[in-house]
Amino acid sequence: MMQQKPDRNKNEAILSDLKDGWRLEELQKANQEFKEARLAALNLMEDALLSEQALRQSEARYRFLFDNIDQGVQICELVRNEAGGVTDLRSIHVNPAWMNIAVGGQGIVKAAASLHAQDQPWFRYCEQVKENGAPARFETKMSEEQWLDVFVTQMEGDRFMILLTDITDRKRHDINQSFLAYCSVALLKAASLKDMVDAIGENAHTYLGATACTFLRVEEDQDTLQLIAGWEEVSQPLPAGILQLSSLVNHKSLGQLSQAIPLILQQAGVEPTVPTNPALGLMRTALYVPVVRDQQIRYILCIYHTNPYHWFNDQVSLLTELAGRAWNKLARLEAEDKLKASEENYKAIVNQSVSGIFKISIEGQILFTNDYFAKMLGYNREELLRLTVKDIVHPSDLDKTFAGFNSMIESGQPFEVEKRLTRRDHSVIWVTNYAAPLFDSRKQVVGALVVSVDISRQKAVEQQKDEFISIASHELKTPLTSVKAFGQLVQQTSKEGNAEELADMISRMNLHIDRLVNLVGTILDTTKLERQEYSVNLEKLDINELISEKVKENQLAAPHFRFVFNPCERAWIYGDKISLGQVLNNLISNAVKYSPHGSTITIDCGYLENTIKVCVTDEGIGISEKDQEKIFDKYYRSVGLLESGRSGIGLGLYLCGEIIRRHNGVIGVSSILGTGTTFYFTIPSIN
The missing domain is CATH 3.30.565.10 (Histidine kinase-like ATPase, C-terminal domain)
Structure with missing residues (x-):
């Protein structure tokens, strides 16, 4: 028994030593873990600080980019009512470029910056983007002087980002080029001065907002202006008729026009109700673009606005280029108009002539006829143009007609002939034809122009005169013969001394003498009438x-x-x-x-x-x-x-x-x- 105690104590001592060793090991392990945890915490704190610093740097870069890009950017949010309906669009943040584009000196109302208006186009596009789930892009005209490209995209929920890009320069360039292209096509297609000016005026109205357009011709004295064509959207008094350039502009402006420099005219003050400036009429603004050739003003292109208008340099250059392009067309069309007017006058003279006028080919085909010649023959013009000379000349007169025509071809000299023509109803008329040869570029006779004068009445009168001379001779001969016979009888009877028979013969002779006197008197009175002496x-x-x-x-x-x-x-x-x-x-x-x-x-x-x-x-x-x-x-x-x-x-x-x-x-x-x-x-x- 005495020997067992030491063993227990020994065991307890061993156990105590074991416990103490475990605690130390645990302590050391815990201490190590703490060190590691503190190091991890320090590392986490360092990472957090680095992340925060990176975030701040990222935000700084974002803000720098946001504030310095050329595009206007706005973060906005849809505002809803209690029922969930959209009532407005609230601006959260805008960059300086947005304020410069939307509110700066481009004529945009400041309400556009905050977007607190449902009539703004991007308000509707935000709703559309929300509904479709896809970004939207569109172009909008904010004023007469600014165009914007707008991009709308959804960020999250009811938040959107709107990007604005000022595309005014590009749009103006596109508009100017479109205007010039359409006008150039119109110049090619124009068949008259009016067509050309109408096309320029309509395009100037579409692309430049112009109200009217005119072309003025400057006469050789360099002062007289003649309106040759004009276009107007609405009826407005414009310079018209014959004007004096010196009365429209001052001496300095006249010199500017002479140097091919366009002139801008502005009518200040209230809108006029009666024309006060002859160069503007009731217009508020006009651009006079001269067309100068050989140091002389030939034409002036005038573009008008009823309201005050700011002319940009590119527009002035554009219209100057257009006026230059119009020069050749103007000169040609004016020449064509003069030629057309001359032809119309010629046709009017030909058709109103009291003589028949027609043109024939060398083969005798009728190529042209005036109305009077068709009427002479009883045809209409279309029917007559299907005929030849053989169809209208009387068969008995064909030989002398062809003989004269052949002689004209050989000699190149005109000829004259009297002949008969057969009308549509087969009746016959007498004419005198004056035929002049027509030549081609090689001086070869290719036809003839014929003036045909109806002499049927003259021929009838000649025939009547011939008959009259024959009848008058007979009428004169009869009483003269009777008077002579009775004179011989009177002479014989007077010798015989028969007074009663003598008186009867003298009475009969006097009747014939009276008849002769009346006949001669009638002829003499007719002659007096013809001579206007009666x-x-x-x-x-x-x-x-x-x-x-x-x-x-x-x-x-x-x-x-x-x-x-x-x-x-x-x-x-x-x-x-x-x-x-x-x-x-x-x-x-x-x-x-x-x-x-x-x-x-x-x-x-x-x-x-x-x-x-x-x-x-x-x-x-x-x-x-x-x-x-x-x-x-x-x-x-x-x-x-x-x-x-x-x-x-x-x-x-x-x-x-x-x-x-x-x-x-x-x-x-x-x-x-x-x-x-x-x-x-x-x-x-x-x-």
């Missing part, structure tokens, strides 16, 4: 008395007819007794000549509307409607007269018509073929 001596006459006298004379000359005279109630006139007596004799003797023996000749006199109307009515052969139209023409003899075999020279009724017209009266005829005729005339009465 005159009437007006005096106060009783028409009843004159008619009664002439009825008695004709009753003695025509005892086999019954004469009835119905006088007027108021019968006073102013007239030439001899001339009116000649008319009455002619009408009554014609009634006797073309009526059967024993018939009645009625002479009526009546008062009608301040005139005296005298009618001579017979029961003779009558006159056709066709003959009635020409019965008072010189040398005309009706078909009934020719068929009846009765004599006449075609001057009596012509002379009657001229006498009545010189009494301010009217002469006419009414007749039905086969039932008689009434010739009448009216003369103003004395109230």
